[in-house]
Amino acid sequence: MRHKHGVDGMRRILVGIKRVIDFNVRVRVRPDGSGVVTEGVKMSANPFDSIALEEALRLRERGEADEVVAVSIGPNESQQQLRDALAMGADRAILVKSDAGLEPPAVARVLLELARRESPRLVLLGKQAIDDDCNQTGQMLAALWDRPQATFASKIEIKGDVARVTREVDAGLETIEVDLPAVCTTDLRLNEPRYIKLPDIMKAKKKPLDVVELSSLGVDAAPLVKVVKFEPPPQRQKGVIVKDAAELVAALKQKGLV
Amino acid sequence: MNRVLIVAEHADGKLNAAVAKCVACATTIPDAEIRVAVLAADGTDVAAAAAGIQGVSRVLLVKNPANEPALAAVLAPQVAKLSDGAAFVLGPSTTFGKDLMPRVAALVGAPQLSDVMAVESATRFRRPVYAANAIATVEVPAGRQVVATVRVASYQAAPGGGPAPIETVAVDVELPATTRFVSVSAARSDRPDLQTARRVISGGRALGSAENFKVIQSLADRLGAAIGASRAAVDAGYAPNELQVGQTGKIIAPELYFAIGISGAIQHLTGIKDARTIVAVNKDAEAPIFEVADYGLVGDLFTLVPEIEKLL
Ligand SMILES: Cc1cc2nc3c(=O)[nH]c(=O)nc-3n(C[C@H](O)[C@H](O)[C@H](O)COP(=O)(O)OP(=O)(O)OC[C@H]3O[C@@H](n4cnc5c(N)ncnc54)[C@H](O)[C@@H]3O)c2cc1C
Ligand SMILES: Nc1ncnc2c1ncn2[C@@H]1O[C@H](COP(=O)(O)O)[C@@H](O)[C@H]1O
Numbered sequence: 001m002r003h004k005h006g007v008d009g010m011r012r013i014l015v016g017i018k019r020v021i022d023f024n025v026r027v028r029v030r031p032d033g034s035g036v037v038t039e040g041v042k043m044s045a046n047p048f049d050s051i052a053l054e055e056a057l058r059l060r061e062r063g064e065a066d067e068v069v070a071v072s073i074g075p076n077e078s079q080q081q082l083r084d085a086l087a088m089g090a091d092r093a094i095l096v097k098s099d100a101g102l103e104p105p106a107v108a109r110v111l112l113e114l115a116r117r118e119s120p121r122l123v124l125l126g127k128q129a130i131d132d133d134c135n136q137t138g139q140m141l142a143a144l145w146d147r148p149q150a151t152f153a154s155k156i157e158i159k160g161d162v163a164r165v166t167r168e169v170d171a172g173l174e175t176i177e178v179d180l181p182a183v184c185t186t187d188l189r190l191n192e193p194r195y196i197k198l199p200d201i202m203k204a205k206k207k208p209l210d211v212v213e214l215s216s217l218g219v220d221a222a223p224l225v226k227v228v229k230f231e232p233p234p235q236r237q238k239g240v241i242v243k244d245a246a247e248l249v250a251a252l253k254q255k256g257l258v
Numbered sequence: 259m260n261r262v263l264i265v266a267e268h269a270d271g272k273l274n275a276a277v278a279k280c281v282a283c284a285t286t287i288p289d290a291e292i293r294v295a296v297l298a299a300d301g302t303d304v305a306a307a308a309a310g311i312q313g314v315s316r317v318l319l320v321k322n323p324a325n326e327p328a329l330a331a332v333l334a335p336q337v338a339k340l341s342d343g344a345a346f347v348l349g350p351s352t353t354f355g356k357d358l359m360p361r362v363a364a365l366v367g368a369p370q371l372s373d374v375m376a377v378e379s380a381t382r383f384r385r386p387v388y389a390a391n392a393i394a395t396v397e398v399p400a401g402r403q404v405v406a407t408v409r410v411a412s413y414q415a416a417p418g419g420g421p422a423p424i425e426t427v428a429v430d431v432e433l434p435a436t437t438r439f440v441s442v443s444a445a446r447s448d449r450p451d452l453q454t455a456r457r458v459i460s461g462g463r464a465l466g467s468a469e470n471f472k473v474i475q476s477l478a479d480r481l482g483a484a485i486g487a488s489r490a491a492v493d494a495g496y497a498p499n500e501l502q503v504g505q506t507g508k509i510i511a512p513e514l515y516f517a518i519g520i521s522g523a524i525q526h527l528t529g530i531k532d533a534r535t536i537v538a539v540n541k542d543a544e545a546p547i548f549e550v551a552d553y554g555l556v557g558d559l560f561t562l563v564p565e566i567e568k569l570l
Binding site: 021023026027028029036103104105108127128130131132133134135136137138139140141142143144146147148149150151152154164167168169170171172173174175176177178179182187188189224225226227228229230231232233236237238239240241242244245246248249251252255257258 | 269327329330331334352353354356357358359360361362363364365369370371372373382386387388389390391392393394395396397398399402434436437438439440441442443444445453481489492493498499500505506508513514524525531535536537543548549550551552553554555556562565566569570
């Protein structure tokens with residue numbers, strides 16, 4: 001039986017927080033093509049995940065949730081991003097420790113296992129991790145969990161056991177309704193995450209952060225896709241600076257572009 | 259033989275242009291036998307259009323009123339069933355494909371490759387990562403079913419002219435009722451579609467207001483171009499979300515791209531890497547957009563853009 005309000009009656013939201021290279025860093029491929037340079041590089045929560053967390057906090061503030069749980073699967077250092085999540089306002093955090101980076105199907109299986117344990121009414125993830133740019137995990141979790149998905153959300157309203165979600169799609173904005181529990185992934189316009197205040201950082205130190213070993217979950221996390229190599233993208237040639245509109249239009253006309 | 263099943267995106271009885279690009283990608287898979295699945299309420303016209311794409315060997319038409327408007331949770335179990343025997347299941351890297359394909363992958367237990375930009379062999383593919391700051395060559399186990407989305411900006415549409423047979427098939431799976439379509443608000447415009455347009459004029463934060471975006475519209479009208487926008491312009495409400503170009507918006511490959519009042523953040527550049535010619539208008543000579551622009555014009559856009567328009 002599915003528990004409507006969590007195993008313990010709590011209306012819970014699970015939020016995925018992936019530790020990634022900060023979006024402001026100009027990522028560089030290692031000369032040997034084995035990966036990208038991470039030494040001395042700033043790491044942050046995936047921007048879409050901060051948006052997911054902000055939304056979960058707002059839903060809690062609106063009385064639509066009792067507890068917000070931040071979850072990260074990654075190396076021990078991911079505790080930093082979880083501490084930030086706690087400082088932002090999450091009630092507790094779970095780190096599933098794995099030094100090897102997991103592929104979306106494996107992350108989805110880990111999240112499925114946690115969803116079974118925590119019985120959330122909503123799992124909020126980012127639409128895409130800005131490192132692997134996969135845009136897969138939420139949809140995969142929804143399929144494995146056999147629950148609805150509402151991807152690329154720019155607005156989420158919960159009424160009873162139904163979420164009405166506006167989605168950013170190629171054509172414009174689409175609105176769908178999904179029965180809870182459901183998986184929702186965030187787009188950029190959903191909200192603007194709050195800033196962390198200093199006293200909150202202190203408070204966050206007292207909040208629970210459970211660390212569990214990936215191996216203890218009994219989840220198949222074997223990789224399926226092998227990365228053979230990374231290469232830098234082809235560089236565009238730097239062009240010319242034209243002196244005025246006339247020179248620009250002349251050049252474009254000469255090339256047959258206008 | 260590598261059977262490839264492509265999921266057709268369509269709306270209002272029209273096949274999305276991205277499908278012919280998926281076919282182009284599929285034809286580069288060695289020994290491909292390409293089928294297109296059309297899941298629709300009626301789908302007759304869409305199926306006919308898909309059957310006309312060269313390289314397609316068969317169109318599978320699944321008629322069900324529940325298939326329109328398309329909902330990933332409803333389509334995925336049907337696609338999973340249809341993918342039986344297919345080595346590859348492809349969809350476009352549009353919001354339709356991005357929503358649907360991972361759900362299919364999870365149902366069939368396959369890995370997904372997102373945004374495939376090149377096929378090197380039946381097991382090796384290339385895809386961009388880190389906002390296309392790196393290109394990864396990835397390998398999947400031989401003989402394992404693979405789901406992928408095709409980075410449509412990397413492919414030219416496969417030509418028409420090859421009539422393939424259309425087979426209406428029944429797919430016997432239970433469809434969930436836990437997801438319901440409510441509405442879609444799509445801006446109807448006579449302008450070319452951003453994703454397929456040959457010319458695109460994009461405006462950034464510098465435009466300052468929705469009202470000022472008329473400067474962009476006017477130039478676009480003049481050139482018969484589509485309109486695009488940076489994230490900052492969309493966030494500020496100067497342009498609707500569907501016009502965002504970039505890592506997390508639309509990836510486009512027009513012949514001519516104008517970046518007007520756009521700084522050239524890496525996330526924006528990801529979306530225009532395949533543009534043939536980039537023109538930048540920016541008052542800051544140091545703006546990163548000039549690093550990639552074929553033609554740069556330094557100055558105030560509110561003076562320069564009307565001047566350009568007049569000279570055309
Ligand atoms: C997770 C994530 C995803 C993102 N995805 C995207 C994406 O998909 N697409 C995207 O575009 N961005 C994306 N961004 C945002 C990106 O980082 C930049 O913030 C954004 O692209 C900046 O938009 P802009 O160039 O319009 O604004 P700004 O960076 O503010 O640039 C404005 C430019 O206009 C110039 N200017 C000002 N006034 C004038 C004038 N009168 N005449 C001429 N020039 C003038 C200025 O010199 C400046 O260069 C993303 C960010 C994150 C964190
Ligand atoms: N290792 C991870 N830990 C926590 N959340 C993750 C992890 N990987 C992916 N996610 C979540 O899934 C979303 C989409 O990731 P992806 O499918 O990899 O693009 C991210 O924005 C996160 O919310």
